[in-house]
Amino acid sequence: MIDIVGTFFVILGIPFFLSGTIGLLRLPDIYTRLHALTKADNVGLGFIILGLAIQATSWFEVAKLFLIWFLVLLASATSCHLVADAALRHNIKPWTKERA
Amino acid sequence: MISGSRFYMSYHVAALIWRFGIFSSLWLIFCGGKLDSLLVGLPVISAATWLHLCLAEDKAPRIRPxxxxxxxxxxxxxxxxxxxxxxxxxxxxxxxxxxxxxxYPLTIDHESGRVLLANCITLLPGTISARLTQDVIIVHTLDKGLPVLAIIGDLEARISKLYAPRSANMGGLS
Incomplete structure (x- = not known):
């Protein structure tokens, strides 16, 4: 039972990763692509971590998994901000509907 | 400033205990809870606590758990x-x-809150933070039709509530 629930959450994470990649390919500029990558992948990883935590054998394993998720959240939000900031500094104009 | 030096002392003891507790938990998580690992762990935890106290910003406001x-x-x-x-x-x-x-014009007046707000904006629907300065945050949105300013205003209010009011924390220092 626990294995089924765990596997369900791990599989639930996959469409989020997939949509992150679809976004990376389809979206028009650096800023919009950052949206797809950070948000979708964070939640995708969240579900995979949740699925693995359900199947974990000890509480320390659970804590370690969630610590990994927290660190990835922190790192991806920060690097997303830094990439967007660097793009603005280099005067990369955001894609807009009007100019397309 | 009620009995300044005593307040200062108790604040530092509390800060020490908090950090020591957090670093100990992290160590035990890394080692899968094996207590004999503390033979190496205790010196490392103590060093980390000391280093963190040295590097920590004195003005950083306290977070309410x-x-x-x-x-x-x-x-x-x-x-x-x-x-x-x-x-x-x-x-x-x-x-x-x-x-x-x-x-978005910021009202949070400390660095810690501003950084937390910027990171949360990035994980919120439709927005990422692109630049953070003292009093303004530039946000990139996927949809200009969203009430972005109102959404961030709400988030900023929630984040301000995470911090203890100024007067209740480092009053004894300055």
């Missing part, structure tokens, strides 16, 4: 919503986006 616990479900649900939002937009045949930059 209970408020943080209340903030977490809100944050979790919002980031889930943001991922679903991105998924719908990028998978739609016509790519439902109307992106643009928006400037």
């Amino acid at each position: 209970l408020m943080l616990v209340r903030f977490m479900p809100f944050f979790g649900l919002r980031s889930l919503a943001s991922a679903v939002d991105v998924m719908m937009r990028v998978c739609h045949p016509r790519l439902l986006i109307n992106p643009g930059l928006i400037e």
Whole structure:
């Protein structure tokens, strides 16, 4: 039972990763692509971590998994901000509907 | 400034215990809870605590743990919503986006809160933070039709509540 629930959450994470990649390919500029990558992948990883935590054998394993998720959240939000900031500094104009 | 030096002392003892507790928990998580690992762990934990106390900003406002616990479900649900939002937009045949930059004037007056706000904006539906200065945050949105300013205003209010009021914390120092 626990294995089924765990596997369900791990599989639930996959469409989020997939949509992150679809976004990376389809979206028009650096800023919009950052949206797809950070948000979708964070939640995708969240579900995979949740699925693995359900199947974990000890509480320390659970804590370690969630610590990994927290660190990835922190790192991806920060690097997303830094990439967007660097793009603005280099005067990369955001894609807009009007100019397309 | 009620009995300044005593307040200062108790603040530092509390800071020490908090940090020592957090670093010990981290060590035990890394080692899978094996207590004999503390033979190496205790010196490392002590060193980390000392280093963190040296590097920590004295002016950093204190976070209220209970408020943080209340903030977490809100944050979790919002980031889930943001991922679903991105998924719908990028998978739609016509790519439902109307992106643009928006400037938000900040009212939070400390660095820690500003950075937390910027990071949360990035994980919120439709927005990422692109530049952070003393009093303005520049946000990139996937959809200019969203009430971005109102959404960030709400988030900023929630984040301000995470911090203890100024007077209640480092009053004894300056």
